[in-house]
Amino acid sequence: MTTPSKASLPVIKRLPKYYRYLKGLQETGITSISSRELAAQMGTTASQVRQDFNCIGDVNGRQGIGYSVENLLTILESLLFGNGERLPAILIGCGRLGKAVSRFITTNTNGYTLIAAFDSSPDEVGKTISGIQIRHIDELEDxxxxxxxxxxxxxxxxxGAEQVSGRLVNLGIEGFWNFSHYDLSVPYPNVIVENVHLGDSLMSLGFRLRNQD
Amino acid sequence: MTTPSKASLPVIKRLPKYYRYLKGLQETGITSISSRELAAQMGTTASQVRQDFNCIGDVNGRQGIGYSVENLLTILESLLFGNGERLPAILIGCGRLGKAVSRFITTNTNGYTLIAAFDSSPDEVGKTISGIQIRHIDELEDxxxxxxxxxxxxxxxxxGAEQVSGRLVNLGIEGFWNFSHYDLSVPYPNVIVENVHLGDSLMSLGFRLRNQD
DNA sequence: TAGATTGTTAATCGATTAACAATC
DNA sequence: TAGATTGTTAATCGATTAACAATC
Structure with missing residues (x-):
């Protein structure tokens, strides 16, 4: 029996990659995979795969055979997507980028529902974006x-990003996806921020640190 | 005299954060900063700041005083943006998201010029996006x-992302910024990919490993 | 059975942090 | 001078990799 140790951040970051790769295997009808083969295909080591799997739960690997793709996917799905409920998301800023991103959220992501959109311009308020009425930013707190x-x-x-992100953190927002070219990690040290840059361009994703994995 | 050791990937990833923070200091007129204070403000340790600075070049810190903000910015700028020339970038896919992102590139980033845009739909070809004529994807190689x-x-x-990314890698593209919800790191192990996810949503940035920092 | 593969412990590697002499 | 701070070496910490008994 495994006592799953809490997964570290590097492990957590690898989970989506396992998930997508295993999903591909499942689609081609492969039902079982060894750590060695999975590692080779994903460009890592068999040791790392086994270490990672040991902290995510009861993976039930079978000596001499490998892991059940379906079982791994079930475990990863529950870790990545929880109970399957979509996270309620709000959009702040309904300009050109906001419009495209709202579309991206509603059509390309499985994890979210867009429940509201906010803008500071009175011209935008009342208009519809991806089927949602735009509200004025003053209504954010309510x-x-x-x-x-x-x-x-x-x-x-x-x-605008600094001010509004402060309000969002105060309002208990768990995570944010930030297209504002602004580094959110400075003001909120308790929020994990993933920054992605090429040159000075920045896109960042932030989420609060949870107690468990 | 410092023999700057090659900066490791974790160090490189921290550089943009130093850059942006120091830029803010410069704007408020601060000309000098100690590792201790910089670390406190950025949520890291003075040791790490000094270690990092030691691998990026001749930072010329002065004992008892600190580092020159301007000098640090000069060094970081040259590392992050090279000679200041904008990297020529091309856009693949001119749908809603492509349109917004093209705008984002031309208005919010300093490191790039958009030199072409491609789409596979004949309806889009010939239209203009952020001042650039859309070409058919078949013209990509030429x-x-x-x-x-x-x-x-x-x-x-x-x-479409898998197929087109293969073509781009063959064409010698140095980096890509990927909004296609597709993990590029599996097919191209020599390309560093930063994946950012929230649930199953994925955005990734890829770049070829260079010999030097 | 014999070959393969897991689960887990030990060894290695690398990054972060601490310490401190040098010196502004 | 005395206090502050660097540059750099040493110590610590954590993550990755290797090893191997257990066992399918």
Whole structure:
């Protein structure tokens, strides 16, 4: 019996990659895979695969045979997507980028529902974006205390990002996806931020540190 | 005299954060900063700051005083942006997301110029996006061998990403910014890919490993 | 059975942090 | 000078890799 140790951040970051790769295997009808083969295909080591699997739960690997693809996917799905409920997300900023991203969220992601959109321009308020009425940013606090969105997608200009991210953190937003070219990790040290850059371009993803994995 | 050791990947990843923070200091008129204070403000340790600075070049810190903000910015700028020339970038996929991202590149990033845009739909070809005429994707090879773009921004649907990324790697593209919900690191192990995910959503940035830092 | 592969412990590697002499 | 701070070496910490008995 395994006592799954809490997965470290590097392990957690590898999980989506396992998930997508195993999903591909499942689609081609492969039902079982060894750590050695999985590692070779994914460009890592068999040791790492086994170490990783040992902290995510009861993977039930069978000596001489390998792991059940289906079983691994079930475990990874529950870790990555929880109970399958979509996280309620709100969009902040409904300009060109916000419009495209709202479409991206509603059509290309499985993990979220967009429940509201906010903008500071009176011209945009009342208009519809991906089937959702745009609200004025002043309604943010009232809306959040009533509907408790968990994720905020920031599509505001750089200058607005700092102020609005402060409000969002205070409102208990769990994570954010930030397209504002602004580094959110400085003001909120308790929030993990993944920054992605090429030159000085920045896109970052933030989430609160949870107690468990 | 310092013999700057080659910076490791974790160090490199921290550079943009130093850059942005120091830029903010410069704007408020601060000309000098100690590792201790910089670390406190950025949420790291003074040791790490000094270790990092020691591998990026001749930072010329002065005992008892600290580092010159301007000097640090100069060093970081040259590392992050090279000679200041904008990297020629091409956009693949001119749908809703592509349109927004093209705007984002031309207005919010300093490191790139968008030199071409491609789409597979004949309806889009010939139209203009952020001031650039959309070409048919079949022209990709010819265009690249003539103009040698260094970065590709992928805004195609997930299904198209694998095939087109293979073509781009063959064409010598140095880096890509990928909005296609597709993990590029599996097929190209020599390309460093930063994946950012929240649930099953994926955005990734890829770049070829260079010999030097 | 024999070959393959797991689960887990030990060894290695690398990154972060601490310490401190040098010196502004 | 005395206090502050660097540059750099040493110590610690954590993650990755190797090894191997257990066993399918």
């Amino acid at each position: 809306f959040c205390s009533e509907h408790h969105p968990q994720v905020a997608v920031l599509c505001v200009p750089r200058e | 265009f690249c061998s003539e103009h040698h773009p260094q970065v590709a921004v992928l805004c195609v649907p997930r299904e």
